[in-house]
Amino acid sequence: MATSKDYRLGEFTFPRGWFMIADAKALDTHKPVAVRFFGKDFALYRGRATGKVVLLDAYCPHMKTHLAAPNNTSYVVIDGGGSNVEGDDIRCPYHAWRFGPDGKCNDIPYHNGPIPAAACVKSWTIKESLGAIWVWHDPEGGEPEWEHPTLPQWDDPAWVRWTFDDLGTLNQHPQEVIDNICDSAHLSPIHGSTVQRYENEFDGHIATQRQCGPHRTLVGADGVSPVLHTVTSYHGPGVLISYLTGLYDSVLLITHTPIEDGSIKVWHALMVKSPGGNATVTVPDTVAARQFQESSRLAFMQDFEVWMNKAPCLNGMFLPTEGPFMKARIWYRQFFNPRATKAEYQNQVNGVYVPRGAVPYTTPGEAA
């Protein structure tokens, strides 16, 4: 598997940005969850006192026990009713040192003296929204540069909320997935789209694709696809949100998070607007929404099937009649280099690009 260095992305192995690290459902029980991203192990849990979600580096500073690995035999866990989460704290199963949401040790049961300042683990910036848990990952340790993902549709009763499809691990560097944002030429052979209009735009940390055309995978119950419009943006390097209109009004979310340098974990989800106006009371709307999410998942799996078996594209043979692959690759580099240098990358790519021979995008109803 190729690495960030192989793709010449920049100084950092893993990019700066918001990344999904769990379906919030994974925290429905009060047990902590062991997760691994960015080549590191973490302990993830929901505090039992406030419900706040906490992400800590996994290994206890005392003797390096994993704070969240499954454990059924320590009396810390047994006496905690099957969990070592205590209030909003977590207690190490081995010698029972307890750590707060700030990562600092706040109790050593057999030690009366002051707790050593070094008895702490890193606590990460976490947000919960859209049914997911997000971490701000920053190799420089800075504050978030933009807001975590939110959507007004999530709290709108006219929309059927999504449930996540966990697509598992893809053993490809995320660069291969990012390329998709400007891959106009795969839309017909892979998805059966007849692309009528197409353009890309880069603006700071956001990379957008706008296109429209009929589609052979995303079709209605009658098997027919009207002209489908998709306006799709990466918000930073790991979160893709797409607005689909023409069939059902829907919002698609695809997230990918580095596990190791050259592998990612991928989730997919889709929210659909209820034609009846109130999704909470209409069972058929939920059924229709789930069916459309499944069509969308199958459309994404058409990309996925290729990615599972391809070799890394380190030097593509890119053509002017395709989307601006090299612009997208330069855009992506801003996240692998110090924040102070991001304008160098943004200034090279900010703007709108239309492949040679393509028709620029217009929103539905606009004059051609």
Ligand code: FES
């Ligand atoms: S290893 Fe965690 S308390 Fe000893």
Ligand SMILES: [Fe+2]
């Ligand atoms: Fe695709």
